[in-house]
Amino acid sequence: MRLYKVILLVNLALGAGFLLSSLWWGWEVGRLRSEIATAKQTTSARPSGERHWSVEGIVRVVAPEINRIFIDHGDIPGLMEAMTMAFEPEEPSLLNGLNGGDRVRFTLQEKGKRIFLVAIEKEPNP
Numbered sequence: 001m002r003l004y005k006v007i008l009l010v011n012l013a014l015g016a017g018f019l020l021s022s023l024w025w026g027w028e029v030g031r032l033r034s035e036i037a038t039a040k041q042t043t044s045a046r047p048s049g050e051r052h053w054s055v056e057g058i059v060r061v062v063a064p065e066i067n068r069i070f071i072d073h074g075d076i077p078g079l080m081e082a083m084t085m086a087f088e089p090e091e092p093s094l095l096n097g098l099n100g101g102d103r104v105r106f107t108l109q110e111k112g113k114r115i116f117l118v119a120i121e122k123e124p125n126p
Contacts, residue, residue, distance in 0.1 A: 052109040053079060056123070059102040060084055064095050069117065071106065079108075079115075087117040094120055 057073030063086075072084040087108065089095055094117060098104070106120040 050110055051078070052107055052118070053077070054105065054107050056103070056105050059098055059100055059104055061100055062095050062098050064092060067092055067095075069095055069098065069120075071104065073106075076108070087115070089120075090116040090118045094118075098122070 053076050055073050055076050057071040059069060060072055061070040063069065068086040068088055070084060070086045074082045087106075090109070098120070103123040103125075104120050105123055107118050108115050109118045
């Protein structure tokens, strides 16, 4: 095979590869733009304003030095699944008298983009 034919075939292969990759890239960008638009609509459809939740759980750690309490809680509908998580109290005095192992009922409140622990009370021991 002559050299010019090899060069021609290589150039055709490179051109076809470039064309196909450009088409794929354009399709992928369109798909991502569509997903972003859907995500923005979903985010903006979320209820605005302050939301609140009342939940039961078990205190794992009280850490007043970092203004946090770690609670093992059940599902919080519309917010998160059951897990152990640290919460920031609205007032540091909410942590007074609480110890690891205490069964509690607590209230969370959304303020802007943050969630605060606004009330907590020990449940009586059975």
